[in-house]
Amino acid sequence: MVESYRSRIWHFPKGKINEGEKPHECAIREVLEEIGIDIKVYLKRSVFIDSFKDKKYTRLYIIEGVNESNLEIEIKTCEEIRTVQWVPVDRINWNNKVIAHLKSSFDNWMGSVRNNSSSWHRTCNKTHQWPKFHNAMPLVVTG
Secondary structure, eight states, rough: OEETTTOEEEEOOOOOOOTOOOOOHHHHHHHHHHHHHOTTTTTTTOOEEEEEEETEEEEEEEESSSSSSTTOOOOOOTEEEEEEEEGGGGGGTTSSSGEEEGGGHHHHHHHHHHTTTTOOOOOOOOOOOOOOTOEEEEEEOOO
């Protein structure tokens, strides 16, 4: 998770989707820009949670099996990010305003994983046009 300089709130790396960019491309770009990690080989485009709140779409990509020991990269921050920290899933503070709306969807996803259900894995409709205010962010779940 990252802590922003301005709000001092912990959240997942995130950003707005650029014109012509797909949500998964945005997530990959934002993580690389914000903390210097290339998640391209780890991100599965079909493993995500979508949320719509206050006229804002958010897509949270869930990246499984990655942790600081199998990423051979030195984490670095940009001017937007104060610090970066690996946080176990059971210690995520879902009560902050940036990620609170994703909690129930994440719990549903975790339930499907525990039950070995593949019903949560889905793909995006290729004709869907994402609004400019859509955020994409990754959540790394260590396996």
